[in-house]
Amino acid sequence: MKIGIIQPYVTPGDFPRNVRAIIEAYRACLDDGADLVAAPAMSLSGPEPEGLLHRSAYAREHEDALRYMALEMGKVPLIMGSVEGLDGAGHPSRRFYVLTQDSVSKLDEFPGVIDVNNIGVCLVNGRESLEEISSRVHAELILYFPEAPWSMEQTVNMVEAARRTATGFHLPVGVIRHAGGRGETVDAGSSFLIDGDGRVCGVLAPFLPDERVVNTIKPGKHSFPGAGTALNLAIKAGIRDFISKGGYAGAVLMHADTPEFRLLESLVTEAQGESPCIWESAPDLENPLNRAETANLLLLSPCHKNALFHGARPEAHYLPFGDLFGSDLKGGRPGHFRRGSEDDILHSLVDLHRSGTDLITEGYSEIDVRSCQRAVERSAWSRRQSPPLLHLYGMPVPCPLLHRFSD
Template sequence: MLKTGLIQPETIPGNFPRNLRTIVELYRSCLDGGAELVLCPPLALSGMHTGELALRGGFRSQHRAALAYLAREITEVPLLLGAADAEGLRFHLLRNGRSFPQEAVIPHSAFCAGSVPVSGVFRNTEEAGFSVLPWASSSPAPCLLLRTPSGAWREGLLEREEQEERRLAQATGLPVFTSRLAGAEGPFLLPGASSAWSGGGSFLGRLRLFERDSAVISPSPPAHQAFSLPAPEEQLRQALRKGMADFILKTGHGCACMNLLESPSSPLLAHLLKEALPSLKITGLIPPLPGIPERNLVRAKALADKLGIYAREWTIPTNTADEGPDEHFTAMWRMRQWAQEEGALPLSALNGTDLMTDSPLLPGALAADFIPLGDLYETELADLFPGHLSPAPEAAIRDSLLASLHRKHESATPLAERLPEREQEIRRLQRKGRASEWMRRKLPPRLLLRSVPGEPETPYVHRLMD
C-alpha cells in the first residue's frame, strides 16, 4: 500500500482563492509527511453547495482557471480531486503543473440517490502516474478504493458509513479510503472525519470531526490513535459549537446579541457561544417585560457577569407601546432595531417545542437571524447538557407528545386511545400543531423547523440552518 496523504479542507462555496489556498497548504503538509499520493475530497475547489452561484456568468470559467492554477502548485506527488463538469463530477489527477482528466465520472443522479460512489485508483507508467476508474467487483485490483460521500452530517451517519467502509475493505482485501469535506457550508454542516482502512479491515486513521485537517496514512495500523468515533452526544455538542462558530465568522459579524430571558435554553446558548467563540463580543439583552419575576432578572444579570457578557437592560417607552400587537412583540422589534444599528447578529435560543407550544414566542423567532438550537427539544437538551437545563415533568410529557404528533406526523386518535386521561391535552396540541404547520409556510426559510407531512424528517439542528 502507498503512503497516502488525506486532506480535508473547509470550503466556502464560490470562494476560489480561499479554497485554493487551503488545498495547497494541506497538500504541502502531506508532502512534508512523505506522501506518494494525496487524496482531496470532490468539490473542494468550488465548494459543495454552490446553489445559484453555479448558474452565474463566469463561475465555470473561474472554476477552470482555479483548477489550472492549482495544477501549477502540484509537484511530482500527484493530487487527486473531483471537479464538476457537464457530465457530473469528474476526477482529475494533478501532477507537475498539469491536469489529467480521468474516465471516472460520478453522475449527478448518484448524488440525488444518496449512494456513496466508489472509485478505483490504479498505478501505471503514464505521465500522471495513476489513473482513476469507476470500480466494480469484477474490475482488476486497484492499489486502493476511494469512497466519496457527499451527505451533510446527521446523527448516526458516520457510524453507518464506517461500518460500510470496513465491510468493503474486508470483502475486497483492498485498502479503502473515505474522503469528505469539513465545516459549515450555508445551511449544511459537513462532517469531515475522513478515514482509511487496510485490506484486512484494520483501522488506519481518521481526520478530525468537522475541522480542516490532513494526515499521511501509512500501511501499518497506528499504535495509539483511538479507533471509535466520538459518542453521538459528543458529536452533537461539537456540531452545535462548530455550526455556530462557522456561521457567525463566515457572515462577518464581530458581535452578537441575544435575549437572556427568552426561554429556558438561553443560558445554554450563552455558554455554547462563549465556548465556541470566546473572543466574540456578546450583548445580553434583558427586557423587563410585565409578568417576568424579579428573580429571573437577577439570574440573567448574574449569568451575564459570570460569562463576561455585556448586559443591556431597558424599559419600553410608553410612546411605542402600541406599535405591535403586544408588549412582547414591541420588545422584540426594538431589540432587532438596536441590533441593526449596532451591526450585531441577533440570535435566538428558541427550539421547535417553544415555537409549537408558545405562540407568543413567535415574534422572537422572527426577529432573530440565527436560531442555533433549532429543532432540539428541551428534554433532549437536558440530556446533552446536564446542569444547564432542568425541564419540569410536564415539559417532558409535552415534548413526548409533540414528538409523536409533529415529528412522526401521527394522528391524535391512537395517542388519545392509549392515553385517555390526556385526550383533551392531546387534541389541543394537535390543533396547535396544525395551526403552526400552516403558519410555518409563511415564515422565512431559516425557520422551516419541520418537514412537510409525509416526507422524511430533516431536523433543523442536523443542518444548523441559518
C-alpha cells in the same frame, strides 16, 4: 502505502482561498511522506456552488485555479473533485482531477479505477453506495467521496459500510469528506481510512479543517465522536460558519433564565472565541430581529419553535435552540446544569413513558407527580387544538442545524 487525506475548509466560489487551503495541506502531507494525497469531491469549487455557476467568469476562474495548483504540485499526485461549470443541459458539471507537477488530468465524474503513481485507485462518487461498486473493483485502494450533510445516523452507517467493503474486497477504504458549514447545513469532517481487515487506521478531526498521512498497514487506536459530542461540535461549526460566511459582525442572544440559554451562551462563546452580545427578552420578537439586522448580528434564540412562530418573519435567521435542547442536547453536557425533581418526573412521564405510580413508589412526592401528570395532560389537550407545526424532535433530518423554517 501512505495516503495523505486533506479535509479543507472551503468557501463556494472563493478560488484564491480554496487553492491556498488545499496547497498548504498538500505540502504538509508531503512533509509526512505521503505516496498519494486525496481531497474531497468539491474541494476547489466549494460545496454547493450552484448559485455561482451562472457567473460569466466562473469557468475561467476555475481553469486558472487548476493551472496555478499544477504549478505548485510536487511529484506526489493529488486527487480531488470540483464543479467546473454547467454542462449542455444547464446542470452542474462535476469532475475529478489528478494533479501532479505541471500536469492536470481531468477525469469523468465516474472514472472507475485509475492508475495513479502506479497505484490502482477506485474512485466512488458520493451518490453511489459502497456496496454498488463490486463490479469495478480491481484496485489497491478505494476512495469514497460522500456529499451529503452531516447526521449521526449517516456517519454510523458510513463507517459500517466502509468496514464491510474493506473486508469484502480485502482493500483499504478511505472516506474523504468536507468540514465546516454549508449554508444552513454542516459537513461532518472526520474523514477516515480503514484497512483491508476492517480496522481503523486514522480519523481526522470532526467538523474542522485537518490533514493527515495514514499508513494503510498500521492500524491504530482511533475513535469517532459520540452522539452528544458530535452534536455539540456540529452546532459550534454551524454557528461559526454562518457568522463568517454570512458577513455578520457576530452573534446576539436573547436572554432567558433557562438551562437552554446558559448552554447556548456557552456554545456560542466556544464557537466564536468571545462572549456573545446579550439582549433582554421581549414579548415581541419583531423588535429584536430588526435590531439584529440593523447591527448586522445573527440572532440566536433559546426559545422553542412555538415562541418563534408569533411575530417572527419566516425568512429571518435564527436558531430555535430550545427544540434541540429538549430532544438531542440534554445529555450532551451533563455537568452544565442540574435538573430538579420536577424535570426528572416530566422526563420519566413523557420521554420514558413511565407511570406515575412507579415514580411515587420510588420516592417522589405524590403531590409533585400528580401535578406533573395534570400539566402534561393540559399540554397534550392544547396541542391537539393547535394547527400542525414544523417539528424538529428526534432529528430525522439531514442536519441538526437549521437557521430558518421552510414549508
